[in-house]
Amino acid sequence: MLLSEDYKKPKFEIFKDSKGQFRFRLIAKNGEIIAQSEGYDTKQGCENGIQSVKENAPIAVIVDLTNGRIKGTVLVSQKVPGTSLNKRSLTLKG
Incomplete structure (x- = not known):
């Protein structure tokens, strides 16, 4: 469950595109989309992509x-x- 203060934090959103593939986007705290992923066949693959960004971005x-x-x-x-x-x-x- 998201609390009202959670809406003001940066977040990853998982969604399905028009071709039925899973994608994620990174939303800044001001609501702007600052990154969007490639398409994944499975939700687990999409979640793995998010984890990879979290691990690699701080050292990029x-x-x-x-x-x-x-x-x-x-x-x-x-x-x-x-x-x-x-x-x-x-x-x-x-």
């Missing part, structure tokens, strides 16, 4: 394809699965 860098530069600060506060990274910070300047 910005790749600017308009000038070929990578920039941003990556803060790793825990072990990153599949890597040896642990509690490190890396700053990339483009």
Whole structure:
């Protein structure tokens, strides 16, 4: 059950598109759609996609394809699965 204060928080919405595929969108606290997924055949696949975004977004860098530069600060506060990274910070300047 959503409480009234939950409507003002960022959230993921799962929905079915016109072709019957499951998709998710990330809604900002101001109500704007800020990201939308590809289509998934199953709801579980869609939920896995949401989990992947939650895990990967905090450590993602910005790749600017308009000038070929990578920039941003990556803060790793825990072990990153599949890597040896642990509690490190890396700053990339483009």
